[in-house]
Amino acid sequence: MNRRDLATVALTLSVAAAIGTGAAGLAPARSDDAAAEQPQNLGEMLTRALRETEGCLGADNAQWDSGRASVVGWFESKEAVLNWYHSAMHERLMAPMGGASDEPLAHIPDDQGPIMVIATITPSDRPEIPGFPAPISQVSIELFAPLPGGAHINGRLAPEDFEVEHMRDLAADDGQ
Secondary structure, X not given: OOHHHHXXXXXXXXXXXXXXXXXXXXXXXXXXXHHHHOOOOHHHHHHHHHHOOOOEEEEEEEEOOOOOEEEEEEEOOHHHHHHHHOOHHHHHHXXXXXXXXXXXXXXXXXXXXXXXXXXXXXXXOOOOOOOOOOXXXXXXXXXXXXXXXXXXXXXXXXXXXXXXXXXXXXXXXXXX
């Protein structure tokens, strides 16, 4: 992924989460009816749009002890990640930065899946990324595929539909 691609995907995922997480208290007060229909912040709106993308198995925001903020998306396949990439929400967020690249995920095999995407930013006192107005010092988009194994009791970080071979449900094992 070249620098422009990284920056545009970062805008879509991580910056929105960080702005949403950090600016939630700055949102104007809304009536109960409006609150029921609209997300509280950009991060929430982005997470909702991710969840509504065909092939997205789940999405969540995370705030780290280090101050970093992330959006995590779990997708069933490369095609599902591309569904998000070409979505109206993603395209709107990419437009100010000149649009998307012509071949996103070019190095990922077409039959790859599932894929976890983590987009992370590090806030700073001032903008530190040339051409990007938000006060952040770092942007990272990372793609992961699950390794076989692992265990859980009463639930997992990843959605249940995010397949992990040989994942053990210890609560179920205990009942045998």
